[in-house]
């Protein structure tokens with residue numbers, strides 16, 4: 477499925493605005509996302525990227541605008557609402573419980589229980605083994621607290637959580653910001669895997685090169701507004717940098 481076939485977008489954000497005090501953090505922004513697509517959000521610090529996706533994630537409530545999911549108007553007032561729409565968020569600061577192991581983190585707040593209502597550690601561990609074998613075959617540290625994991629391994633636990641709970645829409649806010657080269661590659665592979673499974677991904681990063689590699693389309697925000705959205709094959713890295721810095725695409729007439 478693609479945008480060209482005229483299929484229904486997985487997510488359609490329409491004319492979204494939110495202010496904090498007097499500041500319009502997001503100012504009339506529209507953006508969509510199709511199944512199997514990665515859409516990147518770029519822009520300077522404070523451009524409004526995280527705020528926009530936090531509205532979709534239910535962390536903030538917009539002042540005006542509409543969110544459409546699979547062709548239906550959605551009301552998202554809480555992270556729980558977002559979850560009900562199969563939206564999973566992997567934040568800038570990874571929300572994992574450091575003292576717990578991978579399985580406990582994967583099922584945090586959604587623990588599996590036995591027929592008698594006891595927490596079913598054995599099944600949770602087996603399920604974790606299964607999904608990690610699929611997503612990140614080199615992952616062996618199932619029994620250790622996640623504080624002992626590398627940044628990339630922590631990412632894979634967070635991504636496993638999204639996949640296990642049948643996410644259709646994954647939001648990743650700077651997933652590779654604190655990672656080394658090898659780990660960044662691992663997260664890139666995981667994103668490719670999610671894409672193949674038909675999920676839609678919103679990806680935020682400051683690394684323009686990485687975004688050109690990972691995304692199908694990139695959107696640039698500046699001062700709360702949408703500068704533009706381009707298919708990566710239609711633009712150069714310089715075009716994107718111009719959009720970020722100047723607030724317009726030099727290839728397009730003003």
Ligand SMILES: Nc1ncnc2c1ncn2[C@@H]1O[C@H](COP(=O)(O)OP(=O)(O)OP(=O)(O)O)[C@@H](O)[C@H]1O
Pocket residue numbers: 496499501519520521522523524525526527528
């Ligand atoms: N909870 C909040 N209260 C007040 N102002 C906020 C809040 N969250 C964000 N802002 C403001 O909204 C604007 C957009 O911030 P946002 O975090 O969305 O930027 P960003 O594009 O994600 O930047 P970065 O690249 O640094 O992560 C900024 O001016 C910021 O100070």
Ligand SMILES: [Mg+2]
Pocket residue numbers: 525526527568649
């Ligand atoms: Mg941010």
